[in-house]
Amino acid sequence: MVDAHQTFVIVGGGLAGAKAAETLRSEGFTGRVILVCDERDHPYERPPLSKGYLTGADERDSVFVHEPAWYAQAEIELHLGQPAVQLDRTAKAITLGDGTRIHYDKLLLATGAEPRRLDIPGTDLAGVHHLRRLAHADRLRGVLASLGRDNGHLLIAGAGWIGLEVAAAARGYGAEVTIVEPQPTPLYGVLGPELGTVLADLHREHGVRFHFGARLTEITGQDGMVLAARTDDGEEHPAHSVLAAIGAAPRTGLAESAGLALADRADGGGIAVDASLRTSDPDIHAAGDVAAAQHPLLDTRLRVEHWANALNEGPAAARAMLGRQVSYDRIPYFFSDQYDLGLEYSGYAPPGSYDQVLLRGDAAKREFIAFWLDEGRVMAGMNVNVWDVTEQIQQLVRSGQRVDTEALADPAVPLGALLA
Incomplete structure (x- = not known):
């Protein structure tokens, strides 16, 4: 039975937020737990969006962190489809998009990240896509299947993890794929040229074309539909759809407007937190893609955009909110599946x-x-x-x-x- 002696609010309906809510209950917290999410779907995991769900191997329901009924059973109050638009640290309250004002004793910001946009002509054409949310994956899954049936071309801007995984999925459907990447190999800044070459060779063997050392400058179309994409070296590539996979930016707007300390953009940005995932406000924590945490073992500030980080930081932040001693020092980890x-x-x-x-x-x-x-x-x-x-x-x-x-x-x- 929930009592109202304390209210813990979680803003963000991804893996970090959902696991934080779960941990609060498993650790014995009996106050109100309110989870706010600007998406209408229940909290879900993101890796399947470019892996099993996108390829068609997994069903849509497999992406959700918990069964929908679990939240009521755990007495977690959900506000789905409602963005948090204002944070008043003095009054210790957040305001939602519909005007609802919610008081908190402790607040967790797990607002995640959003895809970076291509700043070039033609991005308003139908057929230009991003992949960050479940709704994006729903649309893209149908697009890849259609491209495969019609021998269509998908052009991907960016040879990072998302770009490579979507390329593999697209080839599985039979679509033609070209990847445009400004660096000389895939994942050049993450793996270096030695390992990037291994992945480039893998994709070439599966029919993917690469155009390295170039950036998109324009997407052209006709009757509102994508027809081709041009690069800064004068090349033109046929395309029926374009995926912008050029990275993600932490969603720090709520924190920034409330005056919370942020990490340097040169270091990846995000909300600056200490090893206990506490922000510059002792009653506010942050976790997941948005959190730039001081890592006690590696002696540096890290913002990690991967599943394992969200899986583990959410519970760690929840324990810290409960007053437990927390020093988050897990070794960063991620995984990928391609072909x-x-x-x-x-x-x-x-x-x-x-x-x-x-x-x-x-x-x-x-x-x-x-x-x-x-x-x-x-x-x-x-x-x-x-x-x-x-x-x-x-x-x-x-x-x-x-x-x-x-x-x-x-x-x-x-x-x-x-x-x-």
Whole structure:
């Protein structure tokens, strides 16, 4: 039975917000829990939007964090389809789009991120898409199926994770795919040229065309429909649909207007939080894609836009809201599925932070582990079609110790044996 002695409000209906609500109840909180979401759908997970649901392998219901009935059973008050438009820190209240004003004792901002838009002529044409929300995936799934039936062309701006996963899904439907990317390889800033080439070769084998070193300058059409896209080097590519997959920006508007401290844009932006996910206001926490957290192990501020971060930060923030001691130091982790290739990445190795990329296994067969090293210390590892090694990779990253690189490269040496 809920009592009204305290009200905890969560703004954001993604994985972080839903898991925070679940954790508040599982940890024994008996006050009001109010979850506000500007989408009409119940909280859902985002990876299926570019993976199983988009490919047609999974049903729509599989994306939801909880069954719809769970929220009433857990006495979670839902405000779906309602954006939070104002945060009054003095009065400790948020105002929703319909004018509803909600008081809070503790507030969690899990507002996520939004897709970056192409700032070029032609983006108002029918057939220009983004992929961030379930409604986007609903539309894009039908578009890919139609393109496959009609031998249509999908042009993707951006060779990041979303762009590559959608390309794989589109080829599965039989659509023609061209990817335009300003860098020389896919995921150049994340994986570097060594591993980006592996993914480029994979997609080329499945019929994807790449145009590297170029940016879109215009999308052209006729009768309101997309016909082609032009790049800054004078090329023109046929296209019946265009996907803008050029990254996401943290949704910080509510926090910024309320005067909360933000992280530098050069560092990815987001709401600045400490290791307990507390903002500059002690009664407000942030988690998920919008939170730029001070990482106690890596000694840097990180904003991580991946499933595992939302899965774990939401509960951590909930515990901190309850007054528990929290120091969020999980190793960043993400995964991707493209065709018959599956990979997992653990760690943090931004460009310029490592001096060696070491491969363990057979890159030609795409069965290997890549390690990013700095002076012999493992900063990150990515296992490609090699499984059940994530825990050992994360232990190597967490240890911070120098390793024997010859042993690290030798598949016959167990990873666990490299730990002192």
